[in-house]
Amino acid sequence: MGFMGDLWAQLGSIMATIMFVYAMSEKFFPSHLVSYLRKYTHRVSGFVYPYIQIHFHEFTGERLKRSEAYTTIQTYLSANSSQRARSLKAEVVKDSQTPLVLSMADNEEITDEFQGVKLWWSSNTIQLKQQSFSFYPTSDEKRYLTLTFHKRYRDLITGSYLKHVLDEGKAIALKNRQLKLYTNNPSSSWHGYKSTKWSHITFEHPSTFETLAMEPKKKQEILKDLVKFQNGKEYYAKIGKAWKRGYLLYGPPGTGKSSMIAAMANFLNYDVYDLELTAVKENTELRKLLIDTTSKSIIVIEDIDCSLDLTGQRKKKEEDDDDDTEMKDPITKKAEEEEKKGSKVTLSGLLNFIDGIWSACGGERILVFTTNFLDKLDPALIRRGRMDKHIELSYCCYEAFKVLAKNYLDVESHELFPKIEKLLGETNMTPADVAENLMPKSIDEEVQTCLQNLINALELAKEEAKKKMEVEAKKKAEEEEAQLKAEKEKEEYAQEEVKANGKISGENVEENGSNH
Numbered sequence: 217m218g219f220m221g222d223l224w225a226q227l228g229s230i231m232a233t234i235m236f237v238y239a240m241s242e243k244f245f246p247s248h249l250v251s252y253l254r255k256y257t258h259r260v261s262g263f264v265y266p267y268i269q270i271h272f273h274e275f276t277g278e279r280l281k282r283s284e285a286y287t288t289i290q291t292y293l294s295a296n297s298s299q300r301a302r303s304l305k306a307e308v309v310k311d312s313q314t315p316l317v318l319s320m321a322d323n324e325e326i327t328d329e330f331q332g333v334k335l336w337w338s339s340n341t342i343q344l345k346q347q348s349f350s351f352y353p354t355s356d357e358k359r360y361l362t363l364t365f366h367k368r369y370r371d372l373i374t375g376s377y378l379k380h381v382l383d384e385g386k387a388i389a390l391k392n393r394q395l396k397l398y399t400n401n402p403s404s405s406w407h408g409y410k411s412t413k414w415s416h417i418t419f420e421h422p423s424t425f426e427t428l429a430m431e432p433k434k435k436q437e438i439l440k441d442l443v444k445f446q447n448g449k450e451y452y453a454k455i456g457k458a459w460k461r462g463y464l465l466y467g468p469p470g471t472g473k474s475s476m477i478a479a480m481a482n483f484l485n486y487d488v489y490d491l492e493l494t495a496v497k498e499n500t501e502l503r504k505l506l507i508d509t510t511s512k513s514i515i516v517i518e519d520i521d522c523s524l525d526l527t528g529q530r531k532k533k534e535e536d537d538d539d540d541t542e543m544k545d546p547i548t549k550k551a552e553e554e555e556k557k558g559s560k561v562t563l564s565g566l567l568n569f570i571d572g573i574w575s576a577c578g579g580e581r582i583l584v585f586t587t588n589f590l591d592k593l594d595p596a597l598i599r600r601g602r603m604d605k606h607i608e609l610s611y612c613c614y615e616a617f618k619v620l621a622k623n624y625l626d627v628e629s630h631e632l633f634p635k636i637e638k639l640l641g642e643t644n645m646t647p648a649d650v651a652e653n654l655m656p657k658s659i660d661e662e663v664q665t666c667l668q669n670l671i672n673a674l675e676l677a678k679e680e681a682k683k684k685m686e687v688e689a690k691k692k693a694e695e696e697e698a699q700l701k702a703e704k705e706k707e708e709y710a711q712e713e714v715k716a717n718g719k720i721s722g723e724n725v726e727e728n729g730s731n732h
């Protein structure tokens with residue numbers, strides 16, 4: 217089949233050339249003669265040439281829009297052809313992680329196999345007449361890809377194979393794409409030509425789950441959860457829930473909340489939308505921003521407790537303020553109104569953001585809230601169903617230290633490790649501080665020295681914590697003593713008062729008695 221197939225493919229190319237000559241000959245021969253010749257050759261070629269060809273042109277339609285099928289197939293072929301094709305072309309492709317994308321050169325051919333069936337792909341060009349004027353940029357070359365296969369496999373190729381090529385091509389493009397980090401623009405700049413609600417830059421955070429220091433068991437659990445979500449399209453459809461998941465990351469500063477978000481984005485290959493709530497004026501704007509996000513993304517609201525007064529106190533405060541506005545001069549009044557307008561996103565607005573429109577907004581979105589203080593948040597915000605998973609990021613444990621030691625110093629065990637393990641059990645230090653202390657201060661600093669630096673820092677922290685505890689205990693004891701003293705004094709005073717009252721009433725009785 218191989219040799220004969222190649223032979224037929226060659227024959228196919230010859231036929232294509234003949235057709236091309238026909239097309240050109242229309243200029244020189246009478247049209248009826250050309251169409252007769254064309255019909256006749258078609259019949260003959262169909263009889264002797266059992267192959268079918270499908271062409272995919274690079275540009276389609278009037279506006280010369282680049283065909284999505286062409287790009288996707290090219291991506292598929294690039295992944296498959298770069299090892300097989302003899303001649304390749306290199307291109308810089310926008311939004312791709314790899315600086316140069318290799319693909320089949322023009323007029324090159326490769327073979328592919330699908331379920332045991334062999335097929336041929338070739339990339340071709342046609343020279344066009346130079347256009348005198350065009351509004352859209354045009355080239356004098358037209359490119360197209362040609363798929364050739366035996367007519368016996370028509371159903372297999374047009375059905376499953378092409379679907380396979382397009383699915384695979386899309387998956388490769390997604391994997392290779394450059395991730396983006398979006399931030400919301402203030403709504404005052406939303407109007408006008410080309411205005412957008414989000415600005416973006418390339419997302420290049422180096423944090424991954426390998427570099428993230430935390431207990432391996434917890435890390436595995438999170439990874440499993442993310443994979444389940446990413447592959448859960450059918451599952452979410454089956455249970456009738458929107459394909460979304462909410463994570464609440466909480467813990468002290470420097471424990472890796474932001475690093476985890478970056479690791480999630482790198483792991484899932486999702487874009488990140490960093491939503492700055494204080495720049496959002498009202499609930500409707502919040503909804504508009506959400507609608508403007510794409511799927512396969514992580515929407516992040518950092519420090520949710522600081523971004524908003526979500527405890528319902530805002531409303532009360534505004535009402536109080538309203539009482540005396542009548543007395544203020546117009547400029548002050550206006551400034552205050554503007555200020556109030558500054559951030560009018562309310563808890564219910566945020567809840568709608570999560571539950572309402574959010575659910576109708578397509579799928580594959582992850583929402584992450586971070587906070588340093590879990591108990592400061594309104595229970596309505598963090599109840600299950602809204603935030604599906606709560607993840608605590610805490611002080612550095614021994615397991616987390618081992619990850620950092622491996623990443624920063626390339627050591628997996630050391631005689632100083634047991635000492636560090638003991639100290640980490642006795643004192644609280646964030647992974648950020650542990651990492652900082654572990655980092656070599658000069659190029660030639662030895663592992664031993666770096667570990668010793670950490671031990672010194674841990675001992676110092678332990679000492680400080682001890683001192684702090686002692687001071688607090690002393691303060692508490694003093695407070696308790698003062699309270700006891702105050703209570704005692706109060707009691708004594710009360711007793712004296714009772715005594716004094718008794719005396720007075722006794723005197724009164726005496727007085728009354730003498731009156732009788």
Ligand SMILES: Nc1ncnc2c1ncn2[C@@H]1O[C@H](COP(=O)(O)OP(=O)(O)OP(=O)(O)O)[C@@H](O)[C@H]1O
Pocket residue numbers: 427428429430467468469470471472473474475476588609647648649651
């Ligand atoms: N768990 C961790 N694993 C690895 N590195 C960490 C971890 N936690 C913190 N770091 C290091 O400390 C730096 C600060 O961490 P990060 O910004 O993720 O903390 P955070 O919890 O988001 O703090 P904040 O509450 O202040 O926003 C990171 O750049 C990283 O180098």
Ligand SMILES: [Mg+2]
Pocket residue numbers: 473474475518586
């Ligand atoms: Mg952070």
